[in-house]
Amino acid sequence: MEHADDFDAFYAATYARLVGQLYAVTGDLAEAEDVVQEAFARAVARWPRIRGYDLPEAWVRRVAVNLARQGLRRTRRRLRLLVRLAPPPPDPGPSVDGLVLAAALRALPSAQRQVLALHHAAGMPVSEIADLLGVPVGTAKARLARGRAALAALLVDPVEVDLRDR
Amino acid sequence: MTDRPDLDERFAELVRQVAERSTAPAPAAIRRRARRRLAGQGVVAVLLALALVIAGLAVDRGLGAAPAPAGPAAPSTSAPPTSLTPAPSTSAPPTSLLRLPQTVMRPGAPGSGVIASGTSPKGMAWRLKARLAAGRGLCYSLQAAAPGKPVDSGGSGEGCTGPEKDVTVSYGETGGPGNLPAVPEVAVNGVVMGRAAKVDLTLKQQPRDHRSPVAGTVTVRPIHASGFQVGFFVTFIPPDTWVAAVTLYDANGQRICGQLGDDFKTPYLPGATHCT
Numbered sequence: 001m002e003h004a005d006d007f008d009a010f011y012a013a014t015y016a017r018l019v020g021q022l023y024a025v026t027g028d029l030a031e032a033e034d035v036v037q038e039a040f041a042r043a044v045a046r047w048p049r050i051r052g053y054d055l056p057e058a059w060v061r062r063v064a065v066n067l068a069r070q071g072l073r074r075t076r077r078r079l080r081l082l083v084r085l086a087p088p089p090p091d092p093g094p095s096v097d098g099l100v101l102a103a104a105l106r107a108l109p110s111a112q113r114q115v116l117a118l119h120h121a122a123g124m125p126v127s128e129i130a131d132l133l134g135v136p137v138g139t140a141k142a143r144l145a146r147g148r149a150a151l152a153a154l155l156v157d158p159v160e161v162d163l164r165d166r
Numbered sequence: 167m168t169d170r171p172d173l174d175e176r177f178a179e180l181v182r183q184v185a186e187r188s189t190a191p192a193p194a195a196i197r198r199r200a201r202r203r204l205a206g207q208g209v210v211a212v213l214l215a216l217a218l219v220i221a222g223l224a225v226d227r228g229l230g231a232a233p234a235p236a237g238p239a240a241p242s243t244s245a246p247p248t249s250l251t252p253a254p255s256t257s258a259p260p261t262s263l264l265r266l267p268q269t270v271m272r273p274g275a276p277g278s279g280v281i282a283s284g285t286s287p288k289g290m291a292w293r294l295k296a297r298l299a300a301g302r303g304l305c306y307s308l309q310a311a312a313p314g315k316p317v318d319s320g321g322s323g324e325g326c327t328g329p330e331k332d333v334t335v336s337y338g339e340t341g342g343p344g345n346l347p348a349v350p351e352v353a354v355n356g357v358v359m360g361r362a363a364k365v366d367l368t369l370k371q372q373p374r375d376h377r378s379p380v381a382g383t384v385t386v387r388p389i390h391a392s393g394f395q396v397g398f399f400v401t402f403i404p405p406d407t408w409v410a411a412v413t414l415y416d417a418n419g420q421r422i423c424g425q426l427g428d429d430f431k432t433p434y435l436p437g438a439t440h441c442t
Binding site: 007008011012015016017020021023029033037038040041042044045052102115116117120121148151154158162 | 173177
């Protein structure tokens with residue numbers, strides 16, 4: 001019972017944040033929620049072990065990112081073997097700034113988007129990202145640099161626009 | 167210029183906004199999902215065991231051995247496929263993939279039927295049954311007993327596919343748990359649901375050295391439940407590459423649709439055919 005309470009508290013404290021981070025990774029809210037829910041479903045089955053980890057949230061995020069990368073959700077949706085836990089929530093409708101960032105992220109290659117999101121949204125160091133994605137650290141760094149450059153081109157600050165217009 | 171602190175802030179804001187608008191399902195729903203997942207793993211385990219038995223028998227009997235073509239060829243979908251129903255043999259243990267279900271199951275009237283039964287090369291008696299269960303869809307169970315023991319004395323496992331309505335043919339994926347790299351195994355699974363009477367799954371093994379491919383066609387006709395669902399689920403762990411094609415036929419033997427997956431070396435299999 002204590003384990004169940006632990007899990008419920010952990011779930012309540014981390015679910016929304018992980019969905020936000022996975023949204024940055026996938027660019028799709030429904031997919032982000034799906035992979036996070038699946039990751040939590042896997043976590044609850046192993047909770048007696050995972051609760052002893054220093055960062056159980058990192059385990060769930062790692063599983064969710066792997067699921068998103070492997071495209072398991074897409075395949076399984078096709079299979080239609082999993083019943084959705086709930087109807088898809090409405091679009092989050094972020095602010096104008098959020099919309100710009102979300103749109104810019106979707107315009108990036110997924111490899112760059114993943115590294116950017118994991119680094120900036122999840123706060124993971126490059127070495128950890130490289131380990132998670134199974135690529136050399138240099139590759140992760142290069143993707144991060146290219147992604148930042150691409151984002152810089154896409155994220156034109158409205159203030160700068162105004163100044164140029166004048 | 168978008169510098170790093172600015173990006174950190176923008177990402178943090180995006181995460182915060184999405185998090186605020188995302189509603190978490192109740193923890194109980196996550197637990198239900200975990201249970202469904204475990205049930206799904208049960209299906210895979212059951213059918214994996216069956217596939218190993220069938221694969222072992224196929225290898226033993228050298229079914230379908232043929233000279234090597236240049237590459238994997240698309241299987242014919244017009245001619246009746248060769249069944250893997252074992253040929254008479256004096257040395258191999260008996261196995262039967264039944265041509266017709268023993269029990270016709272109807273929606274709302276759960277029942278069960280034996281799909282296949284036999285004895286493994288090591289003398290293990292086994293029996294695969296399917297049944298329709300209200301709210302759980304098509305359920306498979308594999309019962310197996312120790313060598314020399316009657317199958318009824320053995321243990322069994324069961325898993326269900328869940329209720330569906332459409333006719334969908336999909337190739338599944340393989341892989342380890344989500345936090346591990348995909349295991350170097352190839353799994354093919356397919357699910358056919360809807361008003362289909364017959365499914366042919368053609369599998370062709372293409373060894374890495376491109377010599378002596380072994381081809382065989384399994385006619386999977388596990389269940390005929392008009393207006394409800396028909397299913398099969400096949401999983402193989404071949405040592406090399408497999409080519410597979412799935413063809414669906416309606417109750418009159420007319421082809422509904424088919425699909426060829428020509429390289430199963432990838433961790434998961436792309437493509438799906440949807441028939442309505």
